[in-house]
Amino acid sequence: MSEVTDEELWSLFPGAVDRDSAAHYRGRLERHLLVNRCAQCGTWHAPPKPVCPSCLSERVVPTPVSGAGTIFMAVFLHQGPPAEGVDYSTPYPVVTVEFDEQPGLRYSTTVVGAPNEEIQIGRRVELDWITRGSAPMPVFRLAGQRVGDTA
Amino acid sequence: MRDRVAIAGAATTGFQARNTDRSQASYVAQAAVAVLDQCGLTTRDIDGLCGSLPAAPAVQSMLGIPEVTWFANPIIPFGNQLAAAASAVYSGLCDVVLAYHGAYRMAWNTGSALKDPFRRGVAFGSSPAPVPESVAGSVGYTAWASRYIHEFGVPRASLGYVAINDRSNAMANPGAAMRDPLTMEDYLSARMIRSPLCLYDMDVAVDGADAFIITTAERAADLPLAPVLVDAIVLGMIDKNEEDQSPSLRRHGQQVTVEALKARSGFWIDDVDVLLVYDGFSVIALNWLENVGYCGPGEAGSFIEDNWAAGDDGTGRILIKGRVPVNPHGGSLSEGGTQGSGHLREAVHQLQGLASGRQVEGAQRALVTVGGFFFNAQGITLRRG
Numbered sequence: 001m002s003e004v005t006d007e008e009l010w011s012l013f014p015g016a017v018d019r020d021s022a023a024h025y026r027g028r029l030e031r032h033l034l035v036n037r038c039a040q041c042g043t044w045h046a047p048p049k050p051v052c053p054s055c056l057s058e059r060v061v062p063t064p065v066s067g068a069g070t071i072f073m074a075v076f077l078h079q080g081p082p083a084e085g086v087d088y089s090t091p092y093p094v095v096t097v098e099f100d101e102q103p104g105l106r107y108s109t110t111v112v113g114a115p116n117e118e119i120q121i122g123r124r125v126e127l128d129w130i131t132r133g134s135a136p137m138p139v140f141r142l143a144g145q146r147v148g149d150t151a
Numbered sequence: 152m153r154d155r156v157a158i159a160g161a162a163t164t165g166f167q168a169r170n171t172d173r174s175q176a177s178y179v180a181q182a183a184v185a186v187l188d189q190c191g192l193t194t195r196d197i198d199g200l201c202g203s204l205p206a207a208p209a210v211q212s213m214l215g216i217p218e219v220t221w222f223a224n225p226i227i228p229f230g231n232q233l234a235a236a237a238s239a240v241y242s243g244l245c246d247v248v249l250a251y252h253g254a255y256r257m258a259w260n261t262g263s264a265l266k267d268p269f270r271r272g273v274a275f276g277s278s279p280a281p282v283p284e285s286v287a288g289s290v291g292y293t294a295w296a297s298r299y300i301h302e303f304g305v306p307r308a309s310l311g312y313v314a315i316n317d318r319s320n321a322m323a324n325p326g327a328a329m330r331d332p333l334t335m336e337d338y339l340s341a342r343m344i345r346s347p348l349c350l351y352d353m354d355v356a357v358d359g360a361d362a363f364i365i366t367t368a369e370r371a372a373d374l375p376l377a378p379v380l381v382d383a384i385v386l387g388m389i390d391k392n393e394e395d396q397s398p399s400l401r402r403h404g405q406q407v408t409v410e411a412l413k414a415r416s417g418f419w420i421d422d423v424d425v426l427l428v429y430d431g432f433s434v435i436a437l438n439w440l441e442n443v444g445y446c447g448p449g450e451a452g453s454f455i456e457d458n459w460a461a462g463d464d465g466t467g468r469i470l471i472k473g474r475v476p477v478n479p480h481g482g483s484l485s486e487g488g489t490q491g492s493g494h495l496r497e498a499v500h501q502l503q504g505l506a507s508g509r510q511v512e513g514a515q516r517a518l519v520t521v522g523g524f525f526f527n528a529q530g531i532t533l534r535r536g
Contacts, residue, residue, distance in 0.1 A: 015281040046396060053390060073286065073294035073395070076346035080283045091346055096286055096294055096395040108294075108395045109284040121301040137284070 012135045023062040034062035044102045067127020069097040114142045156237040157371035157378035159364040161499040162186035165326030166359035166487030175253040182362035199245030201236040221245040229491035230521040230529025236365040250363040252492035256356040291394030292432035293345040309452025311338035313433040314351040319466040321481025323509045328487040334465030352433040357487030361496045378536035383415040385530045392525045404528030405442040412530040424514040425501045427494035430482040439520045479509045491521035502535040
């Protein structure tokens with residue numbers, strides 16, 4: 001899908017993509033969760049920036065993360081923006097996960113396949129993917145659950 | 152800058168939590184005219200403009216202010232407007248600034264505002280996340296509230312005290328949007344909006360405006376009202392300031408603001424007569440109380456319990472050491488979501504002796520914290536001149 005144009009990328013992720021985050025969103029189309037890592041000092045950062053905030057090198061490389069991590073914060077939306085597949089009649093979980101790659105390196109999305117009462121700060125998660133519209137979307141699943149248990 | 156710049160006056164339209172049939176500009180005009188009258192000034196005396204929305208050129212044109220030599224429209228919250236205006240006056244870019252903030256129910260913060268076609272184009276510039284899977288913007292405070300409850304093992308009632316204090320105070324403020332009594336039982340049974348926060352943890356979207364005159368201390372001394380001197384202002388921020396990347400509840404913009412404000416200010420919390428603590432979300436107020444030094448991390452709920460003046464009808468308010476009220480105007484949660492202009496205006500009125508019905512006797516010094524954790528943790532100390 002690397003032939004996706006900027007225009008097509010924008011239409012897949014309206015309001016979200018810019019020049020510095022385009023590689024991240026292109027990665028999503030191939031189900032790769034890419035986070036910027038510095039080729040000079042090795043430090044990861046998010047969200048994507050044009051330079052490494054730790055050493056100011058411009059050699060930042062969108063790099064796949066394992067997606068394994070720990071829930072750091074957890075919110076349950078009883079209402080929110082309209083989105084395909086989101087029914088707020090059951091409060092919709094949104095979590096911030098701290099990745100194993102580096103302390104403080106975090107990513108926020110939803111959790112699938114678990115009842116809300118099990119989605120708690122401190123729980124281990126792994127990466128999974130669902131599809132929204134025609135684009136893959138990274139999500140978390142509680143660690144140790146079989147993919148496809150529920151959805 | 153200490154004591155060189157003054158707030159000469161402050162005026163408000165009062166606030167309503169419904170879609171009124173008026174424009175944002177009309178409220179700014181009303182507040183601006185009121186503050187000019189209060190200060191004995193005309194539009195010809197104004198040579199600086201600083202506000203949120205509408206943009207300064209539109210406000211100048213609307214009010215027929217003949218000439219200005221400086222203007223700016225910083226983003227909210229309102230500590231930015233005060234800092235910009237005070238800096239402009241101190242540096243001589245202008246002498247008399249009309250500063251304003253139009254609070255307005257906007258399409259992105261209330262569903263009913265979205266139904267009003269005349270409101271759809273109005274936004275403060277930071278649009279909400281286009282997808283649910285984000286903690287950017289206001290959801291970020293809910294996320295950190297989850298962290299607060301998790302780390303400190305406190306009950307939701309700790310947050311509830313902030314809402315009850317605001318509401319009980321708002322009952323004495325005719326300009327407040329929400330004035331019905333609120334009890335802990337009401338709070339704990341309220342509709343959840345974004346767990347762990349409920350309806351009463353989140354500021355109320357309102358129509359209305361505040362306006363201020365900011366000028367040199369010398370000029371203010373010649374105007375009718377007691378000048379309120381700007382003692383210190385800090386706009387604190389750290390590098391990791393995105394909502395989900397901020398390091399912890401013990402390391403975000405507030406700690407920077409507090410340390411710098413302590414260093415620059417001529418007084419601190421033991422000498423404060425009135426405390427205005429930002430409360431756009433209840434958890435922000437708890438964190439401010441802890442960070443400015445009233446208590447340790449996670450202890451704000453207990454601190455409030457220890458300094459609680461209970462009413463006999465389930466209402467109640469914070470009176471620190473039996474003396475210092477917090478948000479006597481009702482704060483963002485009950486006067487209305489003014490992005491800090493209401494907190495600043497209440498501080499000015501208290502120090503000028505104009506807070507009728509809720510006046511702190513002989514108030515001389517105020518601490519105002521405006522904004523939250525990330526890119527908006529602002530501190531202001533003010534004293535009566």
